[in-house]
Amino acid sequence: MPRVEVSYDTQEIPNRLTLMAKKKGYKSREEYLRDVLTKVAYEEYESEASALYRQSLEKVVQGLQAVYNTLLLNAELGLLKMPTEKIEREESSDGKNKA
Known part of the structure; x- marks a missing residue:
């Protein structure tokens, strides 16, 4: 051998x-x-440090996905306004105030 x-x-x-x-x-x-x-x-x-780093990144991605899903659900239920809705609402109220 x-x-x-x-x-x-x-x-x-x-x-x-x-x-x-x-x-x-x-x-x-x-x-x-x-x-x-x-x-x-x-x-x-793969070194232990690299493996831990990769695992940490995977957990961060999972956490961000969970936060995104929660925000999306809250928006769908009407509990949370999406930023575009807020901007549109502010623009329409500004137009009313100027008239």
Whole structure:
């Protein structure tokens, strides 16, 4: 089997990688690195920060969609006037006041 080897001057990075592997539920550091490097090779790797950012954006979009749907429903029920209706109403009342 082809091998890829990486050397470090200290044990700090290998130790951190071992902890990350355990934290993510891998049986070994090698298994974790094999998975990560395979994703990198196929350009599927997404860092944790990128994943959290993407998830946050998705939640923001969902929240904005919910607010929009609520505003639209309130407008349809007549509980809320759309900005164009307000402008038209103000323009028509201005015309009456000028006459």
